[in-house]
Amino acid sequence: MKTGVNATRLAIAAFIVPYVFAMDPTMMFVGVEHWYQVALICLTSVIGIYGVASGLAGFTYTEMPWYMRIAAIAGGLLLLAPSTWTDIAGLAIVAAVIAFQYLLSKKKKAAAA
Numbered sequence: 001m002k003t004g005v006n007a008t009r010l011a012i013a014a015f016i017v018p019y020v021f022a023m024d025p026t027m028m029f030v031g032v033e034h035w036y037q038v039a040l041i042c043l044t045s046v047i048g049i050y051g052v053a054s055g056l057a058g059f060t061y062t063e064m065p066w067y068m069r070i071a072a073i074a075g076g077l078l079l080l081a082p083s084t085w086t087d088i089a090g091l092a093i094v095a096a097v098i099a100f101q102y103l104l105s106k107k108k109k110a111a112a113a
Helices: 002-010 012-023 035-057 066-080 084-112
Strands: none
Touching: 002 012, 002 035, 012 035, 012 066, 035 066, 035 084, 066 084
16 A cells, blocks of 8 residues: 555656646647747646645655645646636746755754754
8 A cells, every 4th residue: 555655656647647638728839829828837747736735745855744745736836727726826826935945954954064
């Protein structure tokens, strides 16, 4: 059972990407008017998948507490939804989690030294 859970946590990105295609066909160049629409959906999808994957793994720069894991997963899922407001909210959440993780890792390294 443990192997199955770990495999699911690692392969969640491959599971989510087809849903991004279905929710916003812009990623497949369907109904595209400008190139930046494709770039935006690709960028937000990559950051969103990173947020979900890091939340499920429980680690970015250092070990995440449970509330940060939930925030990273929620922010990543918001980035995968095709809306400007969800993209802004998701980006803010994922960026805050990554920044906090970075500062926490620097603090731990300074304390260890």
